[in-house]
Amino acid sequence: MAGVQNASVLSEPNVALTDTHGYVTGHCGAYLTNTTDWDWSATLVNTGGGGFVDIGYYVNGQQVSHNTYYVNAKSQLPITQSITLNECYGSTNPTYRIAVLAERSA
Numbered sequence: 001m002a003g004v005q006n007a008s009v010l011s012e013p014n015v016a017l018t019d020t021h022g023y024v025t026g027h028c029g030a031y032l033t034n035t036t037d038w039d040w041s042a043t044l045v046n047t048g049g050g051g052f053v054d055i056g057y058y059v060n061g062q063q064v065s066h067n068t069y070y071v072n073a074k075s076q077l078p079i080t081q082s083i084t085l086n087e088c089y090g091s092t093n094p095t096y097r098i099a100v101l102a103e104r105s106a
Helices: 002-011
Strands: 015-027 036-046 051-059 062-071 075-087 098-106
Touching: 015 075, 015 098, 036 051, 036 098, 051 075, 062 075
Parallel strands: none
Antiparallel strands: 015 036, 036 075, 051 062, 051 098
């Protein structure tokens, strides 16, 4: 029975985020588009079984994008995401966060 339980645990992904980065480029002011480009990167590290992971991308605490990735069992997957927001931040430094929203087996 222990082997069956162990196989059950491995069938679920167990994903952690590492090496997260967020880069921002503003196009704000007179004669510009008044938008901000965000480029994120991270590595998904899966210590469990193969499956899907939903990742959320946040700016100043608000989720602005998400994506779903397939991650093989016991593997690492570099990811990137880009988005343009109709937002200007002025002299403040915006914050970002990348988060695991959900995981499920294939």
